[in-house]
Amino acid sequence: MADKFQRLSFLKKTRCVMISTMMITVVGYTVIERLKNKLDIPSVNKVTYGFGNASEKLKALPGPDIVFAICKGIPDPPTGKVWPEENFRYIPEVVNLDELPHAATSMLVNNGSHTVKVGDTVTFTVVLCDRQGKRRQRGGDLVRVWLTEPAVGAAVNARVLDNGDGSYTAATTVFWVGRPEIKAAIISPREVIAAVLNRRHICPPVLVNTAIFQHPVDKSIKEETPCNAYPHVTGYDVICNLTEDNFGWHWYCGKPRHDQLQCVDWTAVADRNLWSLGTDINFQSDNRKALCSLDHSSQVLLASIRITVTSDSNISHVIATPPCSRSILSHTWKMDSPTGHLYKNTWFSKNCRPWITKHEIRECLRNTNIALIGDSTLRQMFYSIRTLISCKWGSDTFANGGKHRTTSCNDITTNTSLAWIPHGLPFCTGELPRQYLKTFKASVNILRKTDQRNIIVFHIYAHTLNYHSRVFYSILKDLASVIRRIIADNDNTFVVLKGPHAFSFAKSKDHVIWMPDVYASIYTNFINDEFDDIKDRVMFLEALDMTIATEQWHIHSEKNIILQHVLQILEHVC
Incomplete structure (x- = not known):
């Protein structure tokens, strides 16, 4: 009886929203606003996809119905702004793939001397050509340029300017004496970018987050439905508004079709990769499938340049003078690329020099609570920091308890605590109890309240890439309000916001889409x-330059890159 009462009371506060989905089906293809946006949407009405690489637990569940349609419910952008997806909305789909830029025919040109002095600015021009060697006449491609010399563990990113005519000008500073190689890459042609960003107007997303509903008494009654960050779940006329149960972040899922399951029975989250399972890729045009493959993205130009860097004095490496501990936090936001460089596998910021040792780190973190709230790249930070202090597990290890749950450790000698807390939905994961994923506000509220110093690092990025940019923007605004409250109420809290990073050379087939x-x-x-208004109170950890210069290929950067990020934070804290 008590169970029934709880279920009824929950239903009073959990809205079921009626949704009508209008689709136009023409001989197996859905064409919506074809003349308006030139976007053909292959369709399958209520297709239940196969399970491919799904977990054993999920294989036992009937798959959710997947129906492709134009997304509804995407709000207008802020006043005076345009969603980035709109900038690529009307780029015609390429007909001849040979017109795409090609690494073998494109050129890298040195705009200056092949011998320069350490500390000089050097410029280069990338000229993109198609497979036949014909020069591209328009811009809009994602091109990156960097200098690298692995023999001395050195690398630096270049700032790239799109000239709008198929050429790109790159500029950087040479910080070390040696023989660095200048490399350039076509990360994504504009046609690939257009195909990928236009996909963000179609629901469900390529990697669809799902909700698992289970009857509280009869555990055999279980169902999985697709979810979305805005109130539109294609294929479901009735949806569950689970925003309140998602700790305030907008979250909507298809209402279970089983007559004994209600919205209240939401117990777990999961995801399904429609690309790797074949549901998405099998209903794309051949050209769009080719555009979203790895064949046309992340191509390093065959042409590269070597320059000789000399010095008039005994200075072989240019570094900033003041230690980072004296750096003003607002300076971490104002650096133009390159924001720093790698030398002997250590990152040197453009504005300050590294200085801290492992012994000084332990002393600096005495009587300190550290919370890392975000995705698995911050879980990497957890591991990295744990190697710098004598930290004993305060919870199950990731191996025992699962990799997507709050984890902590403590150094009783220095009274230092360290915790990683995964951020809330959307979050890509195998089947996971839903309460493990919390919003930034909910995560901050569960932190231990003490008079000790706190270091809180926030990050949101990879798990939103699957969605329209409105989702990232909405979560970012929520995070900004949380951080404003923290710095207003806590003078003893050091707040860090980690920015996006590059994983340009990913090897997974679904990376681009x-x-x-x-x-x-x-x-x-x-x-x-x-x-903009609180940059003097928050440190910005710029991660893009380092990960571009070091040619990171995985969403999880190499261990030394993570360590350099950690040291950047600690050098400002200590």
């Missing part, structure tokens, strides 16, 4: 605008 690298600079601009 699921996690396009083009959003990195777009979201960095969002962050800069949203935090």
Whole structure:
């Protein structure tokens, strides 16, 4: 009886929203506003996709119905702004793939001397050509340029300017004496970017988050339905508004079709990769499938340049003078690329020099609570920091308790605590109890209240790449309000916001369609605008330059890159 009462009381506060979905089906293809936006949407009405690489638990569940349609419910952008997806909305789909830029025919040109002095600015021009060697006449491609010399563990990113005519000008500073190689890459042609960003107007997303509903008494009654960050779940006329249960972040899922399951029975989250399962890729045009493959993205130009860097004095490496501990936090936001460089596998910021040792780190973190709230890149930070202090597990290890749950450890000698807390939905994961994922506000509220110093690092990025940029923007605004409250109420709290990073050379086949690298600079601009009034109170951990210069290929950067991020934070804290 008590169970029934609880279920009824929940239903009073959990809205079921009626949704009508209008689709036009023409001989197996859905064409919606074809003349308006030139976007053909292959369709299958209520297709239940196969389970491919789904977990054993999920294989036992009937798959959710998947129906492709134009997304509804995407709000208008802020006044005076345009969603970045709109900038690519009307680019015609390429007919001849040979017209795409090609690494073998494109050129890298040195605009100056092949011998320069350490500390000089050098410039280069990238000229993109198609497979036949014909020069491209328009801009809009994502091009990156960097200098690297692995023999001395050195690398630096270059600032790239789109000239709008198929050429790109790159400029950087040479910080070390040696023989660095200048490399350039076509990360994504504009046609690929257009195909990928236009996919963000179609629901469900490529990697669809799902809700698992289970009857509280009869555990055999279980159903999985697709979810969305705005109130539109294609294929479901009735949806569950689970925003309140998602700790305030907008979240909507298809209402279970089983007559004994209600919205209240939401117990777990999961995801389904429609690209790797074949549901999405099988209903794309051949050209669009080719555009979203790895064949046309992340191509390093065959042409590269070596320059000789000399010095008139005994200075072989240019570094900033003041230690980072004296750096003003607002300076971490104002650095133009390159924001720093790698030398002997250590990151040197453009504005300050590294100085801290492992012994000084332990002393600095005495009587300190550290909370890392975000995705698995901050879980990497957890591991990295744990190697710097004598930290004993205060919870199950990731191996025992699962990799997507709050984890902590403590150093009783120095009274230092360290915790990683995963952020809320959307979050890509195998089947996971829903309460493990919390919004930034809910996560901050569960932190231990003490008079000790607190270091809180926030990050949101990879798990939103699958969605329209409105989702990232909405979560970012919520995060900004949380951080404003923290710095207003806590003088003893040091707040860090980690920015987007690059994983340009990913090797997974679904990388381009699921996690396009083009959003990195777009979201960095969002962050800069949203935090403009509190940049003197929050450290911005710029991660893009380091991960571009070191040619990171995985969403999880190499261990030394994560360590350098950690040291950047600690050098400002200590």
